[in-house]
Amino acid sequence: MTRLSDTETGRLLAQVDGSMAIAERLFGDLAEQTADGGGVTRASYGEGEQLAHDMFAGCAKDIGLEVTADPAGNSYYTLPGSDRQAPRVITGSHLDSVPKGGNYDGAAGVVAGLAAAAAIKEAGIVPAQDIAVMAVRSEECGSWFAGEHGGHLGSRAALGLMKPSELETAIHLGSGKPLGAQMKDFGIDPQRLLDRPPSLNRDMVKAYIELHIEQGPVLEAKGKPVGIVTGIRGNARARAARCLGEYTHSGAVPQDHRHDAVLAAAELLIDLERETLATLAAGGDIVFAAGKFYTDADMHSLTKVPGEVGFTLDIRSIDKDTFVRMSEFATARAAEIEKRRGVRFEIGAFAFSRSTVMNLGHRRSMEQGCALLSLDAMDIASGGGHDAQEFESCGIPSSMIFVRNANGSHNARESMEMDDFEKGTRLLAWMLAGVL
Ligand SMILES: [Zn+2]
Numbered sequence: 001m002t003r004l005s006d007t008e009t010g011r012l013l014a015q016v017d018g019s020m021a022i023a024e025r026l027f028g029d030l031a032e033q034t035a036d037g038g039g040v041t042r043a044s045y046g047e048g049e050q051l052a053h054d055m056f057a058g059c060a061k062d063i064g065l066e067v068t069a070d071p072a073g074n075s076y077y078t079l080p081g082s083d084r085q086a087p088r089v090i091t092g093s094h095l096d097s098v099p100k101g102g103n104y105d106g107a108a109g110v111v112a113g114l115a116a117a118a119a120i121k122e123a124g125i126v127p128a129q130d131i132a133v134m135a136v137r138s139e140e141c142g143s144w145f146a147g148e149h150g151g152h153l154g155s156r157a158a159l160g161l162m163k164p165s166e167l168e169t170a171i172h173l174g175s176g177k178p179l180g181a182q183m184k185d186f187g188i189d190p191q192r193l194l195d196r197p198p199s200l201n202r203d204m205v206k207a208y209i210e211l212h213i214e215q216g217p218v219l220e221a222k223g224k225p226v227g228i229v230t231g232i233r234g235n236a237r238a239r240a241a242r243c244l245g246e247y248t249h250s251g252a253v254p255q256d257h258r259h260d261a262v263l264a265a266a267e268l269l270i271d272l273e274r275e276t277l278a279t280l281a282a283g284g285d286i287v288f289a290a291g292k293f294y295t296d297a298d299m300h301s302l303t304k305v306p307g308e309v310g311f312t313l314d315i316r317s318i319d320k321d322t323f324v325r326m327s328e329f330a331t332a333r334a335a336e337i338e339k340r341r342g343v344r345f346e347i348g349a350f351a352f353s354r355s356t357v358m359n360l361g362h363r364r365s366m367e368q369g370c371a372l373l374s375l376d377a378m379d380i381a382s383g384g385g386h387d388a389q390e391f392e393s394c395g396i397p398s399s400m401i402f403v404r405n406a407n408g409s410h411n412a413r414e415s416m417e418m419d420d421f422e423k424g425t426r427l428l429a430w431m432l433a434g435v436l
Helices: 006-033 047-063 107-122 153-158 179-184 190-195 218-222 261-281 320-341 360-372 387-393 418-434
Strands: 066-069 075-079 088-094 131-136 145-147 170-172 205-213 226-232 234-244 287-289 308-317 344-346 351-353 377-382 398-403
Touching (some): 006 047, 006 107, 047 075, 047 131, 088 107, 107 205, 131 153, 153 387, 170 179, 205 418, 360 398, 360 418, 377 398
Parallel strands (some): 088 205, 205 398, 226 377
Antiparallel strands (some): 075 131, 234 308, 234 351
């Protein structure tokens, strides 16, 4: 339970209230200085991200935090603890955004970290170990880098999970340069990444906790300002599936003589939806989408039975067995549909990514914290990937706090109330000062 006395808790909460002025200023400056057509653009290892790191370093110095960076260009704003040699606690998130994205996805976690650190300092609480607010590079690299890379470039580089080859094979979509050359443009020497041991590991980091806006509608629908994340969904993906039928005349050929690729693929998707709903009804966790579904523009026509359709499958669940089973179900159903409709599916091998369960001890502490701080929270799974999963994969106890956000994320209409943000930051500050 908490190390804080009731008096210290009261002082801390009052200071979090005071530090909201810092948060509002940072959000306002970020929105103004990285504005792009209604949204914001902060490219991974690009101008907007760099601007944010420079801005936040200035703010951290004003608060009285130590400002450092690692060889991957991740920034750390550190509040010293009483034992400076002890493994530190890290909180933070990413400062990049998708193109024309929202102001809060990522930045909210770094702003909350700075506000919490300022509050702990001003409340006169000296943490047992250093608390570092980490501004992570390139979490949104999926939107900025093509070619081969393992995602979450900044956190994976810090944790030693990035392969050296990714410096060459990840290609920046803005400049066309490989990651290593792109880093150099922003004063980051990629050679230092290769020469040095990882900046972070489980012996150096006691815990990682990340605040992030919710990217779906659940907290909004349930009327809860804050969510305690149970885990981050893993996935089974087919990136280039096809169904091949036969192009024929859409008037002349009788229905029972057709090999309609679109209808066959549509049947597969409806079967998958039925199985998904059955899994949910049984208490399981699953979502799926065919985000791409397209006929060949050179071949398709109003008056043709479609002979080919391309599609993708993205099946996600907290539970690995669930998404693996669903991928097997898709393959089996496709084989059955092939026979009946005289078509051929080329789904290919599914690619799997692991699911991550958030640290149970952190979650139990957060539940106690919510009761103590009178916060109305609920358990929630994360559908999107986050840096927290990389920390957890290295054996570092990790957790996440979601803050209610209307209109989803990765768009200009992200909408987080500062009142909800303060509630999430209260929980974060309480965890940092008294529990972790
Ligand atoms: Zn994010």
